[in-house]
Amino acid sequence: MKVIPLSDMRDKKEGVSNYEMLEFDFKESKIKKIANPALYVIISMAIVFIIWYFVAQWGIHIRGVPFPTPMETLYRLSSMLQGEALYGRTIFEHLYASLMRWCVGFSIAVISGILMGLFLGSSEMLQKTIMPVIYVIQLIPGLAWIPIALLIFGLGNTSTIFMIAATAFAPIVINTSGGIRAAPTVYVRAARMMGAGKATIFLRVMLPSAALSIINGLRIGLANGWRVLIAAEMIVGVGLGLGYSIIQARWSLDFEAAFVSILVISIIGLLIEKTLFSVLEKKVAEQLT
């Protein structure tokens, strides 16, 4: 079969004759495939930076506060990337520490959340009685977990990880069990008609029809966990982590350093979301639809 670039097929002047074929293989330009999404990210970043710039100008000139501008922040970031220490550690060490805590906390939330969600999704009675508790957990704001974490685990890493896990847990449970419950009746009936038992229906019909919803829950959980980092690292007690740096920067009035930390947190969050999750979602969507 002849291979035509897709752009040729769509070319209004030249491509018309190509439509005489019934089927065709096409090649999408690789550059476009990567460049397009990247372009959108760049544009949205640019918008953020422009707004940030004007807010900073307003802060500096009208309010007379040392509001870090995008340039200053980026400059400081680059010097940190080149090894400038922040509270005695490099920015990489801070980032690594935060990522590790988040990884552990999120993994705990994923495993326990999905299992809990499957458990609750398996029966309407469980769903009705236990789900309200999960909704309440979901409503607890990030900062409010601090006293709870301190009381249970005391000052230290475990508390931080607990907070990350706690905030990521509820959305995962809710979306998992919701997805299971929302499996279309006709699929379940078709499976029953074909002789499938409860376990088969649960694993081979309800679970796959819940998969996208589960991923959605993971995505919300991920964002929750990452966002609570700052609050969670208030109680690390060890001088390491991006959240810890923000809090320290606030005390020492080093706003630039705080902004650098915020920037790094946002960028890493965006990267995880865009790479890991988009890929995962796409793969699952391909499998499921």
Added chain:
Amino acid sequence: MLEVKNVSKAYIDKNRGRGMVALRNINLTVEKNEFVCIIGPSGCGKTTLLHMIAGFEKQDVGSILLNGKGVTGPSPDKGVVFQESSLFPWMNVLDNVKFGLKVQGIAADKQEEIARKYIELVGLRSFEHAKPHELSGGMKQKAAIARTLALDPEMLLMDEPFASQDEQTRQRLDNELLNIWKKDMKTVIFVTHNIEEAILLADRILVMASRPGEIYWEEQVKIPRPRYLFSEEVVELRKKLLEDIGCCHR
């Protein structure tokens, strides 16, 4: 033999706080190997009746007996073709058709063979690896029919299975169904909106009326097979059902 005795069914609309009688006092006996068509206006309870026979829903009053035993739930010997799309969207056509065979513990190579046979029969061979979302509405329905036929059920409950087919394909599928019915000796209950299709297929046509859903006319179709759409008898019966009995108007 299927016996539906004095069956009634109501639905409760919780939002409006009102009940609605979907089916009232249905009596129906379907002999083994009989081909019965049900026609009737939209909303008269055809799907409801079929689902109760299939065992998905329970009647409020009356009893449904299959070979003398009460229907307690769905099973592979009562194959259902659903009105809406029921293929699993995460499986390709082949895996969809194999699902029931796998569940029943049929050997893997046998599964493949049976599944292929029915996919071929409905004319989807070049689409066996396609996912449902890549199929047109009519193709999805064909795949669902293949999946149900592959179970080799004793009774086929088909809910407007060919509604989304073009005229020619529908006629071909009607004929395939008749062949399967003759060859494999199945009992068929077939819901359709199409009077001609009912006349061409059925041993007996049940005409339903709505509000409440009732069977108000039974027509034995004695025309010998194969039947032709424009043969005198078919045209006559069609006229009778449409004009004298006024089906789909009550």
